[in-house]
Structures are given as C-alpha cells and as structure tokens.
Amino acid sequence: MERQLSSYQINLFRYEGKPFESGVTLAVYKPKNEVPEDKLFLVGQATKAVQDNAGEGAVAFQYGTTVYCLSKMPSNLKDSIPVADSYSKEINIWYRNQDHVAHPSNQSDRELLRRLVAKAISNQHIQNKWFVEQYKMVYHWSFRLSEQLSHGKFEVYHGFVFRPYIYEDGTCAVLLDPKFKFVLKETLRDYIASLEQQGKTREEIEYILRGEQVIDHCPVIDCMHRNNPESDCRLKGSGKRRLLTGLDFTRKPTASGHGDLLQYHRNVVCKNNGKIADMMQDSAPIAMIQFPNTPRPYDYPLERLRREVRMHDLDKIGRIKVMEYMRPSMVSRWNMTKSFIQYVDNVPLANLTLRISRDFSQAGERGFPWENFEMLPDVPLAFAKGKEDTDPMRGLEENGPFDLNDERITNVEFTIYCFSRRVTLEQIEEFYNDLTNGFQGRPLFKGFHSLFNVRAPKFDKSMVKYKIELPPPPQKAGSKKFALVIVPAISFKKAKEYMPLKQLFVKNGIPSQFVLSQNIAPDLTPSKYVGILKNLALEIYAKIGGTAWALSRPTGDGKCFIGVDSITRKKVTYFSVQVFNGRGVWICGWTRSVPAEQYGKSLQDTLTNAIRIFAKTQGAIKEVVAHKEGNVWSSETDAIKSATAHHKTRVVSIIKTGIMRVYDKSKQDNITNRGLFVELDKNEALLVTSGPPHPIQGSQKALTVRVASGLDGTTLKDICNDVFLLSTSYGGYILAATSKPVTTYYANKATSISAQNGLEVSDDLWRSTWFI
Template sequence: MASHSFNILTFNHPQEEQTFYFTDQEQDNLTRMYKSLVPDEVIEKYGEQDHYYTSFSIEKEGFLAVSKPTSPQFETKTNEQGEERSYTIRNSTFSTSVLKRYYNSLIHSHFKGKGFLVKPNFISDTEVWLPSTKQDTTGKYKIFDRFSLKVQFKTVSDSLELLVTFEGKSKIFKVPVSTLLEDVSPTDINWVVYEKGLYRFDELPDSGKREYDKVYPVWNFEIRDALMQGTDAPDKTNKYKKFREGIDKFYNQYLNTEEFKAIIPITSNGFIPVNKINIGSVNNSSNRLLFGKENSGIVPMDGMKEHGPFDFSSTSKIHFFFIFHKDDQHIAQKMDGYFKGSEFGFKGLTKFIHTPYHTEKGFSIRFEDRDNPWPEIYEAVTNKHFESDIQYIAIYISPFSKNSPDKSRRKIYYKLKELLLKEGVSSQVIDGEKVMTNEKYYYSLPNIAIAILAKLNGIPWKLDTKLKNELIVGIGAFRNSEVDIQYIGSAFSFANNGKFNRFECFQKEQTKELAGSIIRAVKEYANVNTGIKRLVIHFYKSMRQDELQPIEDGLKDLGLDIPVFIVSINKTESSDIVAFDNSWKDLMPMSGTFIKVGYNKFLLFNNTRYSPKYYSFHDGFPFPIKLKIFCTEKELVEEYKTVKELIDQVYQFSRMYWKSVRQQNLPVTIKYPEMVAEMLPHFDGNEIPEFGKDNLWFL
C-alpha cells in the first residue's frame, strides 16, 4: 500500500457525448446556470441574460437541446515563436461547471431514490444521511452518519474525481416540531425532516406546514441553548480513524456497486494514493524553538521545564488578585496554592515562568450574589485604586462553566474582560468546577502559566530563525451568530521570529479600514527597519482583488515597490480533502508534512507527531490546514524555494500559540485575530480599550 492516500476516487465520463436541455424561463425542478457557464448556443437562441435554466438530460418540450462531447476537443496552432501548440477549441464541450452539476444531480437522485435523507442542494456536492449503527441511549434522538460526495475535475490526478468525506453525526429529535415549540423559538430551528425529506424549516413544503406534528427538527446549538442543555466535552479521539472507517464503509456498501458505477463509472481501486513527488516536509529547523538563555528545543513543555521562558515580563512589580464568590473561597485558595507551588503537581509561577507571584492582602474581590454577580463585581472593580507603576493581573474564579447554556452568564466573562482592560488590567478566567472535579487539574497549570506570562508581555518561547526584512500580517475572522455580523481582526507580527506587536478589529465590509491598518503597520516597520523586502499576509480565505487593491495602492503611496505574498489559510473541516499516512496505524501524517493539491495549493499537517514512532494521544488528532499561495509578482511563486519558505513560515507560526504548551494546527497569525474578533461584539461600541491593542489579554 502507498505510504499516503487521499479520500478521493477517480471515474470516467459515463458517456462520450451528452445532450442537455436549456430554457430562459425559471421553472420548478430546473437548475439555474450563470451566463458564463452555458454553451454559446443557449445565448444565441435566447439572447443575453444573467441566468438560464436546465433540466440536464431530461427532454422538455420547448427547451433548446444542445449536444456536445463530454471531453474538450483540441486543435494545433503555431504560436508567435513558430512552435506548434495544442489548444482547446472554444465551446467544443460543456463547461466543467455544467458537467459537475450534472454528475452531482445524478448522485443526488440515486441516493434520494433509495429512500435516504439527502440535503436538497446538489450544486457543489451531495450530502447523504444514513442511520448510524450507534443509536442514542436516552431514546430522545435518531442518530445519522453524514457523508458528502463532491465531483472535481483533475485536482490531484488526470481524471474526474469524486471526493468522499465523513461529515460526522447529526441528531434528529423523536418529538415533532409541534411539541418542541413549547420551549424553542421557530427562529432557532434550522433543518427539519418531513416525509423522508430534509428541508430548511422556512422552506418546508405546504403539506408540512399543515402537519407540524409530522415534522422533526435536527438538533443544533440554538435548540440546545433554548432547552438549557449542557455542552458536550470536545471529542479528542482519533478523527483520522473515524473518518477513514466511515468512508471505507460507505465506499464498500454504496459506491463500489454495479448500480452506482452505472451512473458514475469509478475507475480507481479504492481511494487513490498520493503521488510521492507531491509530498514534502518543512525543514527540521522549523520545529526548533528558543527558550531561556537561548537554549533550543522542540517540545514547548520540555523547553519550559528545562530552560524556563525566553524572556520575562518587562516589570517585576506584579500583583495578583482574585475575584470569586464567597462559597468558592476554597477554590481561590487552591489556585493560590498552585501559583505558590505548594499544591501537588505544579512547581509554582515563580519557578515555572520566573515571574514573582504576590497577592496583596485585602485586595481580592469577594461577591455575594452567585446568580447575578455583575453589579457587585462592576462596583468593586471601578472603586479599586490601581497603582500606575504596578502591573495587576486578576484571577477570576467563574461560578459558571464556560459552556453554560445560559447566554447571560457567558456574557459576564466578556464584560469583566472589557472592564479590567479599561483599568489596564489583564485577567485569567478559571472554571471553578473543573478545579475541584478534575483530579488531574494540575496538568492545566502550565497552559495557564504561559498565558499569564504572555499577558504580562513576557515571551515564553520564540522561533529559532534568522530575522529578515519582512513584515507578516495575519488576518482572521469570526462570525457572531447572535448578531450575524462577521468581524475581522488583524494581528501584526513585526518579525519572522514571531514577535507580536498590535492588532485592530473591523467589520467584514470595512475593506479600506483594514487596508489602512496594514499600511500603517508597514509604515511603522519601515521607519525602524530600512530595506523592507516583502509583505506577507496570512489571510483567512482567498483574497479578492477589491481587498488587495487598497493595500497595493497604499504601498505605492509609501514609495515601496515590494511584492505582496498572500497565503490563504483555511481550516480543513471534514468536508474537504484529507490525506492519511498508511504506514502508521493511527493514520495521521507526521507534523510538518505538506502535500500539493493543485497549483500552489497545499495541505499542511500541524500536530505534535514529531517522530514516526512516538506520539502522545492526549495531544489530539487535528486535520490539516489548506494553503493557497499568491503573489503580486507571479513569477516569484514559480520558485519552489520561495513557496517552501512560505509554507515553513506558516508552520512556524503555528508553534507560537501561547495558550497551550501543545502545537496548534492554525498559525497564530490567523488564530489570534479570530479569538479577538470572537470577543469584539460583546464589547461596548465594538471597540477594544487602548490597553488591549498591544497586549495578549485574550489568551
């Protein structure tokens, strides 16, 4: 077996020629096509309009029939250099978009015809829900396994491809909507099942609206909160194994059959291998970090234990104080013991992060009202006198779990963060329940300690890399479901060694403001460092030209003729391409492996599997991130050396996460801005207090 494989099957066109039927009129059960996708004959027949409609291969009276080969036709021409070249004949076949949608519609109809639940939209993929072998033991839900099938054209092979993904599980209530509406608002219901069909609740057919007692809602987070249900702990079991077992079973039972192959003629013998030429690895040096006295190491926990942090807080005048409910004094005392080093399992802040730990007597805040603590906390904090030459850090023992279903309780966390920032105080929130119920809570202390050090402007560790004259800007985003606005945070890292400087936040449509903040960062950098060679932007999605143009214009205004590299970084959720390391029983590729999946597109595996043999399963099994690399000077990304350098840089920035001693799969250039953008909607006027703009308070 090949060392690595994808979740992709290859197939041939079922027919060498197809006849599709088009009209200019919208009708039920037709697929809408944008004008650039349809054959020329359609526009010639009906005149130009934005959209046309097709029944694909189903003949309809009055529709225009267009017959074409399914593969493009070529002709040979002589170019300006006198060389003979082969060129695709325009309009000689249907566009790949039309054929993709046709094959997706065949797959959709196939599974729908078998009586399975199928999501109604098949434009980009088909989602099939199958009853799970493991059902709900409480009897409240029916559990379904979700699979997605997506047709692709030659992304990692020379064939048509079928991307098969395991999307996880969904729960469908056994009680109907009519019963649930007693406790749940209709606005909280998204997907429902009616008569073996999946529908969005607001797109339910009229027959369903007449009998809500036969309509069953799909569980979601909004319904969870309305029913005051707790949040399940995150699943840290092996994603790769579950994903692989799911798609293997689905392939064997439903795809590797004569019936399915009659519509989608699969040619590969199972899921295709990764071509070795497309597999690379970051430099070994990309794993190295610098700790105290410039000692290097790979594993952050080991480096911190042996050498201490790279740099301390700029001040030794640090005072800690606690904020807690009167019944939680024993929890505050236990945390105080951990920080002093007198509790089992942790040697204390002074020894671990070399930061003096001191609490001023009588300075802590004890509140009485557990259910509504905010008025007391607000009054106590605003009446406190904070000395200007002392750096304070508040330890808030939350009486509520972070996962509390009560949204008003969760908001206290954000309000307190903001109030303390206005006073120039960073804070660390502790889940009181976890301290007392988790016997091994001391394993959390190193993570808490490094976050505290970072909030005090210390440096737990930094990248072991040579400084270059370049500025790296990270831009991440978070959509707040309560206000349905996407916020974008931009975090600036002034140097390729990971030194963080400052960040700002914007709403999604504030393109010019975002560009302005990037240009200000470039200007500040150029004032201190002569000869800036390039600007690297880590962006949370593909950057549009209207987003890039103001940045290019701003650089010209500064008189800087430098290339701008855009590295688009997407979290690979389950509905995307994944690769497996078949040489290891747990299937996750080694950390630093990258795989080419298109022109300057890569999967990058960021995890803690640094050795082929040893791995700590407590570190989890993160899926890869997907990178797409673009440059304003296109020839620069034709060089493998430059592309690999940019991949290495993304990998290195995933090692700079100071909320945990474990490596993350997202680089901090994307993760930190996302964390800030998540909190921003909860702040007054959506503004971060000035003290919080150059400080890692959000960790």
C-alpha cells in the same frame, strides 16, 4: 523532493481517463430581472425547473444567479423558464443565452465543472433516497437517517462529505470523508422546561442559550415529507444550524413580530396537514434566530429548534457511542471511507458516466499533482540563553522565556474579582499562591514568578473585589494592571458575568483572565489542576505582551506575517488583524467592529498602520504574508494588496475542516507524522500539522493550504513550510488534533470573542493578546 510511490494514502478517488479534456458545452440561462438578495431562493427554483425540463441524465446547477445545464439533447431545451414568487406572486423569467464551452484550462471554468460533477453526484444520491446538503461552502454532505445507530436521546444521520476536483488536463477526482450527525430528540421547549425545574431563572435560561448554535428541525419525526429527499418540504432532512440570539419571554407564537406563527406553520410551512402547528404550544418564550446579513432576528417557535449534542449532556454509554463515529480512530475512518466509495461511482452525466478507476490516491503517483510530497523538517523552539527544545513547557521551565533579556513587563499587579459564593477567601489565597509561587505536589508547577521572572504581589485580602469596578492605576513604573476574575458557570463553561466584565475591561484597555470557579475547587485531581495552572500562566504572560518561546530559526529574513479574520453579524463586521515576525513572535494586533459596508476601507487602514509599526520595530520588510482561516473574499484581497502595495505580498487561505485526510498505511494506527506536505493542485496543498511525535486523540486532521494571491516567485512547498513552522509557535503547550498556525489562531480567536459578545475593544490593547 521525493518521487517514489509512498505509503501515504489520500481520501481522494480518481475517475477513469480525462473526462473533461475537450471541455463541455453548457446551456446558459440568465434572469430577465436582477434577483435581489432576499429572493435568491428563486434561483434554486429556476435550477429545478431547468433540470425538470432537460430530461433524463441532464444536470442543471447554479453559479450566482445564472443557471447552467448539461443535457443529452440540448436542442430540446426551452428558451425561457418562468419562475413565480409564491409570496409576492411576481414572475421572473430565466432566458436561454448563448451556450458556453467550459474548458478545464480556464480556472473559472474548472469551478463550473466542479459544480457540474457535484450536482450530478447529488442527483444520483437523491434518486437513491439519500439526502444531500451543502456543507462548508464547497462541500456536500450525503446522508440517511440510521435506525440502527439511533439512541434514546438522539437521532443519528450517517453519511459522507464529498467534493469534486477538476484539473487542467481534464482529470477528475472526488474527495470523500465519513460524517455523522447526532441530533437531540428533545425540543428547545422541553430543554427550557428542564432548566426551570432545576430552579434556573428566566434571565439565566436566556443567558445559557444566547449565542448558541441550534438545529432547525421538524418536530414531526415520522412525517413522510420530512423523510423524503425528493419532497419540497423546507424542513426535510437532519435540520439546519441556526444562531440563537436570544429568548423573548414577553411574547408567545400567536403574537410574534411576524404574525401568528401557529397559523403560518399550519397553512404555509407544514406539508403534513399542519401537524407542526398541532405540536406547538401557544406560550412564551419565542426564540430569536439571526440569519447572516439580516438587520434583525426572526421569531421562531421553540418546537422547531433543538440543541446540538454536547458530550457533557450524555451519559458514559452515550459519549462512547458518539465518539465512536464522530472521532473514530484513523483505522476505523479509513474502513468507513472505503465502504462509501461505491456511492460516488458510476455517476451519470448526460452522455457520460464517471467511473472510479482506483481506491485511495497515493502521494508519489506520477502524472498527478499529488506526485509531489515531502516531510517538512520540524524546527525546535527557542527560549532564554539561546537554548532550544522541542517540548515547549520543558524548555520554558528549564531555561526561561524567549524574551527574558528584552525590554518587557517585569511586574504584574493583580486585582482579583470573585463572583462565586462557593469560593472562600482561603481558597482564593491558596489558588493565587499556587498560580504565582508554584504548586509543590505531583506533578510539580514552578509558578508564574519562577517561569517568567515576573514579580507578583504577595496575597492580601484587599486585592479581592466582590463587585464590578475598575482596578486602580499601577503603583510602580513598568508595572501592568491585570484583572483575575473568578466566575461560576451557570451551564457548561458559561458564566453570565463574562460579557459585561469582559466588555468593561477591553473597552478600558485592561488585560483580564477569567477562571471558572470549578477549576479552583479542591476536588480536582493534581494533574488536571496543574494543567489549568500552566495554561493560565501562559495566557497571563501573553496578555501582558510576553513571548514564552519562538522559532529557533526564522522562516525568512524580513518576513511579516499577518493573521486576518472577519465575522459579519447584523450588518456589522467584526474583524481582527494580528501581526507576527518570522520567528512567530507576536508584534501587535487590533480587533475592531465597523458597519459592513466600511469593512474593506477599515481593514486597509488597519493593515497600513500594522505595516508601519512592523517596519519601525522589526526593520525593513522584504515580504508580507497574510493568512486567513477559510475563504478569502475579494474585498479582503483588495484591501491587503492596497495596504502592502510597496511590498511583495502573498495571501493564503488556511482551511481546517479536516475533510481531506492522509493515512500512513505503513503504520498500524494509520497516523501520519506531523510535517507531511502533499501537493493537490498548483495553488493548493495538504499539510499535516499534528501527530507524532506529539500524541493526539481521535481522528487526525490536516490543513488545506490554498494560495489566493501571490504564488509567483516562490513554491507551494515554501508557503506550507511557513504555515507548518508557525503552527508550533501557538501559545498552548499541547498540540491539538488540528494545529493551526499562530496567525489564524490569534485572529480567529479575537474575532470570535468580539462578535459573540459584541465587544468594543480599546486600541490601547494593541500590545496585548487580550483574547487568549
């Protein structure tokens, strides 16, 4: 591995010396009574009370229901902190326990120290009139409202995301990356009124907004409580993301399921003489907002909610302005990051001050984890006839699919469903022929039949259906029925027919592909039309169990890769398990929904079955590697270990937030070639999976790869090499700004579609990637 100082800079900033080398003594407060899940806000109140009592320079933070505090004068701290519940008027008391010495050599103590530094930075920012919010579990976002960047349609909050890192030797560093948030000024009631003016029905409006993420935001723009970071207003700052599960047009705010919302906002919520209630209309509908792990949604007034900014909602000038800050070039992002360094410097921490020792960290610095870095070798993709190519579509067009000579589906019987009044039978026939037989314009598309050597029937008007019904059984042995569904979009990429039809098909084990009617319109440019045809062909082939390409060299003999993902909604957990071999070839997969308390057992049973099928079809298993996007919960680790108890097993968390970045300062555009691996800690690394030789738009993102279990017997580099190679076998033919490994891409896609639409997926689809 290379050891020289490189041109690769990481947005990680080191503090002087080793501030935690000898450990830190923390006062510990624990509640007298157990804090129920619906009362966890009391822990925050207890933390604030400890902070207020501890004096200047002190830092109090929470971990679970325990409150920790670092103070200049520990002897002056109170022995008990009473906290009153403003709703029930009950009082819980946090008693001071024996002090705890947090030492960086201990992994759990490093987490305490990380939270300590994060809270110290947050305290400093709040005192300097910056807002601070938690972001993506382990990050914080510091921001201000920017008058200079504000636009007629939206407010702009500018700032940066930060996360401290604590190392075993007591070294401390902080991650820093610019983040801008754009919030529409238009309330949800205003937006609904505009949709009604466009002639949308209540049913259509409800469908357009159902399942959308909205912003819970104070409608009183100039409120001094809302604009003060130190106020106790629950609606201060830029607003919180909420999940809108529906609209109820039969009820109004004074007749909600939670009582009179107008009086509640006038007397309880608003700190500014009830101005929120003055702005609320007592008319239908009411918005229904779902919180995680709650059995039913909460009623919300429309005036408190706003939509997130979408590019298609903005005019050209608005899009340019938003893109300039949300997806800046790497050079612009580096300059913005440098300008924010001053805000994480000179951080007071009781009797200690954390001072930044240098600018961006550099891969290759001796004595630090990021000393270890390497450019991982790319592996070409394999196609039919043993041919290889680095370009997926070119290799496919010239050689045919990887599984051309394997036992596979060679005949697809299409049934076409059309629910768009604007699409004629002639347009459907032309589109079907272009998809199956090819498009002869420029650019050229060979067609589904020529690409994959899979037969499709000649178009006949009897293939087209205009009502919901299941297709007939296949007429030929070895054939596969496939539903091609043309639907109109009632809003951007949203079709009201999608959910009932997708549920019908997945429940009955029939693979399907939905096509928006505007994507077969004659006014599309040839290049855009051909791009749509290429993606449709790849997705259809994957859904019938085909393998367009694979890695030309396996990541290792006997390796079984499993993508796992889960989402819990209304105490129901939707999860997916997707299985691949060492060449990135999809083997099988299941997507299920179970009561949340049964998730661990159901996951274990599904994994056990997956391992059995893999061993039967692929041979002996030498190693099982489970990938999950985001944090891996302990229940998931336990289920994976139990299901793979007879095999060497690794559990790897793959995080794609794009907050950790690498800049190549030897290049004018600062963009790093894909394949760069940089070690961040013993079990964590940075991995660049996009970029040259493939073009990308906007800011380049990197994956953070964290080993949750099973690092023994291998290296972090080898684990990242597997992730890197699997990122090239994703089914699309163009890499994105962040290219995830196919394991987490498939599992996340299946889970998201299932949870968002409440789908009940038939186990008959275990050999179909129905979700692509």
